[in-house]
Amino acid sequence: MIRKFEKNDINPVMQIWKNENIKAHKFISKEYWKNNYNYVKEILPKVKEDFKKIIYNPVFGNNKLKADGDIIIDRTLIDFKVTSSLNDFKSHLEQLVLYVILAEGLKKERIYYNIDYIQIYYPRFDIYPKFKVRMNTNGLSDLE
DSSP: OOOOOGGGHHHHHHHHHHHHHHHHOOOOOOHHHHHHHHHHHHHHHHSSSSSOOOEESOEESSSSSSEEOEEEEEEEEEEEEESSSSTTHHHHHHHHHHHHHHHHHHGGTTTOOOEEEEEEEEEETTTTTTEEEEEEEEEEEEEE
């Protein structure tokens, strides 16, 4: 369901964040996600305040290759990375680029995410780099 985000949505959004991260990252202790819950809840509203549309836990790909993102707000795919280092930034960025490419493939199935930007949010560092995605008929052409 797509609708306007409201302030009282924060608790259900955070439950999705915690539960889906625990399911998706079995190699990370459940306590890690529980310990970072309040911190992410506090900073989440800072990501973007004037959004119109929100999609929780979007799924990209098909039966052969399936991936799920954290959240799409308006036309920005945002992935939360609660990490103690920024050393994996390049792989985090590559992950989001792959999601955008997979999202383009979903248009054949009439699933339209229409992603114009990708953003990685690192709450421990309070940084959230954002990149414009430019697509052409051959696929991804550039990040700005």
